[in-house]
Amino acid sequence: MVSAGSTPTVEFSTSSVITEIRPGEYVFGDLNNSRLGACTDDQIALFVAATVVSDWIPGQVILDAGTKALGREGSLELGYGAVAGTKAVLAKLNEYHGFLALPAGAARPSVGTVVPVVPNHVCPVVINFEELIVTDSAGTSPRRWRRRSRIPQLTGPPA
Template sequence: MNRLQQALDSLQDRIDTPAPIVLIDVMQDNIDRMQAFATHRNLDVRPHVKTHKCLEIGRRQVKAGAVGITAGNVGEAEVFAAAGFDDIFIAYPIWPSVTKGLRIRKLAATTRLRVGVDNFAAVDALADAMGSEADRLEVVIEVDCGARRSGAPPEAAGSLGSAARKRGLVPVGVFTYPGHGSLSPDARKRAAMDQEAALTTAVRSFNAVGIRADVVSAGSTPTIEFASNSIITEIRPGEYVFNDLNNSRLGACTEEQIALFVAGTVVSDWVSDQVILDVGTKVLSREGSPETGYGAVAGTQAVLSKLNEYHGFLAVPPGDFHPGIGAVLPIVPNHVCPVVINFDELIVTDSAGAFLERWTVDARGFLS
């Protein structure tokens, strides 16, 4: 990953730190590779924009062949819909309280909108919110495949779909999230198999009540490689666009496929076995552990051993490299998603650092 330092060296006199740096050539390769993977397997790509929250990147994903986008909440969907994205799946079991019901209704009037549902109360609440326009809203039943997050039991999918249809909503399929595939390299394939089994059961449950599951939607970046079963119709990867240390450790990407890092500056070095960088939890969040670290310096074995809000503690054991005060280093995050939301803009260049652009993180702060 020395290429990250090379790109940073050409930029450091033009940027303030800490700053998120995106290598556009690596990012575009990631987008194209995922699209080619899906096309070869006759799958639709519906990338999750929660990772980047950036209109320009979303446009690049759609231009590459994505059928639409996945959003994590109503606010994200509104930002992208206002910019012309017209096929949006909010892959979350929304409770349409206060303003959300009206906002969903407005979105459904201007876009092809799908929302996640995993309980009967939400079916009724969404139908009430849509009123006479219930048939404009497509619902996708979320089922649990072992991550033990949100999601109904797969065998309940048909009952939920039937309830939605009776209330005038349009049940179009099922989705799940194999989050337990991020636990270890070996867990990736097992989670994908769990996902396949859960989706198969859910589709059968739909069939049993006379509903066709046109949408059978799978995630996520760590398990995509194994999402090739014929029952799956679309994939919803998010992190693949940038990748990160977690995905690299899992074997879901190579180090050369990491497209985002954070530029951080050494600001203090009074302790012999560590230096302090201006990269703390306000930048990297708290993703990590003392054992794995909270981010790594590209091209080295050095990791951040501790974070305060504005301080990153970089361990520099004797004999290892010891960056001096003012050194600007490329820090690769463990998990890229919570890094992006800490910044108003992304600094965009290529692996040679040949140019510099600034792209707005357009949906930053839209959490409801």
């Protein structure tokens, strides 16, 4: 058995060498995988709904999603997440807030606007929430998916 365990490896999984694939991020995608070419931006299927809570600094707005929601992965060069469908990148995070740098000429979302933030790495996002809200591609027909456990069920089938 030859096992591979990363989303970028999926494209090689049809070879006769790899007999098992465990691509943890594949179902959702994220900015890291998009940068690696493992998915396209329009294939990313997980976003954090973040609300604009301040717009008083020129060239930026502050969101209510920080490291507690998005994880700590990122850098000054790449940012710490981005708003889907825009060039706006989170330039900085603290625990509860994200500082969204707005590109020149970009529309400035007002306080109360909810924006879809694409995380750099989806794993810490999924593990930090008890429930995901799932919609169709148009954003309608919402359903709630509750996570059963943070650790695998070792004593029997899931409840």
